[in-house]
Amino acid sequence: xxxxxxxxxxxxxxxxxxxxxxxxxxxxxxxxxxxxxxxxxxxxxxxxxxxxxxxxxxxxxxxxxxxxxxxxxxxxxxxxxxxxxxxxxxxxxxxxxxxxxx
Numbered sequence: 157x158x159x160x161x162x163x164x165x166x167x168x169x170x171x172x173x174x175x176x177x178x179x180x181x182x183x184x185x186x187x188x189x190x191x192x193x194x195x196x197x198x199x200x201x202x203x204x205x206x207x208x209x210x211x212x213x214x215x216x217x218x219x220x221x222x223x224x225x226x227x228x229x230x231x232x233x234x235x236x237x238x239x240x241x242x243x244x245x246x247x248x249x250x251x252x253x254x255x256x257x258x
Contacts, residue, residue: 157211159204164225167195169253172212172223174200179234180222186237190247191254194224226250 164170171187171194173180187194199205199221209220216230217223224231226249231237240246 157207157214160208160211160215163195163197164228168227169194169250170225171196172208172221172225173198174221176200177221183222183224183234183237186241187250190250192250193253193255227252 160172169187169192171180171183173184173196175198184194184196197208199208202208212220212223217233219233222233222237224233224237231240231249237246240249
């Protein structure tokens with residue numbers, strides 16, 4: 157739990173992922189398209205990954221990955237992020253994390 161909390165508090169945009177997850181990949185592409193670079197933490201490549209998955213579930217994630225945090229707050233998984241994007245609410249949240257060239 158401490159590692160998850162620390163990663164979320166130290167980074168503005170965090171994506172907890174698994175390298176083989178197609179939904180995680182879709183969110184990585186979405187973020188790339190809108191000009192942001194999240195801190196991506198691949199749980200399947202971390203020895204504490206299973207513990208981190210349990211911590212994410214305790215924090216309110218319906219599924220452990222993908223899990224997106226913006227500004228220290230849990231946004232959710234693919235459905236929540238895509239719904240937010242389609243309703244026009246995602247870009248304003250991401251604006252502080254966009255590169256200057258965008």
